[in-house]
Amino acid sequence: MTKTKSSEGPKVSIDDAWRFILKVGEAAHRYGSTSGRLEVFLTSLAKGFGYQGEFKSTPVEIRFGLRETPDSQQRVEVMATPPPDFDLDKLARLGDVLKEIKAGTLSVNDADHRIDAIDQIPPPWGKFASMLGYVFTGVGLAPLLGAGWTDTLFVAVFSIIVYGIVLLSARLGDTAMKWMPLTTALVTGFLATMVKHWVPDLNLVLVILSAIAVILPGYSISLGAGELVTKHVASGLYNLKAGLITLIKQITGAIIGGTLATALVTLTTAEPQAPVDQKWMILYFPLLLVGLALAFQVSRRDLPWSVLISGIAFLAVMAGSSIMNANLGNLLGTIAAVIIANFWGRKTGRPVSIVLIPAIVMLVSGTIGFRGLASMASGDMVMGVNQFIQMFIVALTVLAGVFIGFFIVRPEPSL
Incomplete structure (x- = not known):
């Protein structure tokens, strides 16, 4: 392949550009790039190669379109994709490769191998650090929501259990992952309700909420609402629906878990414990920020x-x-x-x-x-x-x- 430098980026053959854009779109989607960002970026990438691109992305498919001139026939492919996951380290590595492509210091053929290698790179944070991400997020969030010290302690314990269920669900396959929002909330709701039998002032809702905080679908719901406003209707409806279904699964799991526990033990009513003093925010708030970064696999560099x-x-x-x-x-x-x-x-x-x-x-x-x-x-x-x-x-x-x-x-x- 001959590579020349244009004013906007390296000019490559339409066959090479087409193959490369398909690979970049699929990888970026898998690592968590949003529909709007992915469409804009792929259009810019096609323009940098000297072609006109039209792209449409949803959480379950990407429509690719590429042509040489406004009058030429357009190549079109619709690629089915699994719902994206967030791996911000791999997204960053992909961005580094594309930055070199844009600068003209890396050929498309060489970039192919670099992108393939990204998939094989282990996460920047191992299982223990990822578990800490869950714990830090829960422990950092609970006092912000008004939890007391005892609540926060049990949030830390339940966050570890939630992370274990997430790992087990991933090993068991797609069906287990589909029901993971329900199973994590069910187990947490059951255990928290059992604990409340001996700790009457435990704040059940805050403890369950904080323990499953990492997998709450608030981002999906907000993203869906935003995509609807920006006329990404298919993607917006999907994200909004997925977020609401996840919420329903979680509250259903928490109710089932609590109901099972109350069949075994009797709960006594007590006033919730006093919230953690806000002067401790200097300790627990940084834990929340670090926990989110670990959970989303943000690289050490970033x-x-x-x-x-x-x-x-x-x-x-x-x-x-x-x-x-x-x-x-x-x-x-x-x-x-x-x-x-x-x-x-x-x-x-x-x-x-x-x-x-x-x-x-x-x-x-x-x-x-x-x-x-x-x-x-x-x-x-x-x-x-x-x-x-x-x-x-x-x-x-x-x-x-x-x-x-x-x-x-x-x-x-x-x-």
């Missing part, structure tokens, strides 16, 4: 930036909440995260998603949705409906923050 940007976003949330209310806080937090992440992406040339996804996950509304469904299940329909509606308000507030942030600092096309 972890400090991920933690920093998420921390700044949270400070903006606190500032906005103190000025007016939580909705203004979420808006300012999202704007801050998007602006800083885009500056970081421009400076480093790495995919913005690496540092933006953990920050957005910290801000989104899955916890509110879970508590809303829990309130409905317990018979408090008014509070449940209000919390459920608030979940979508938070999602739309985060979406508005993303739009404003992108308007202030326009992002480079990246995964």
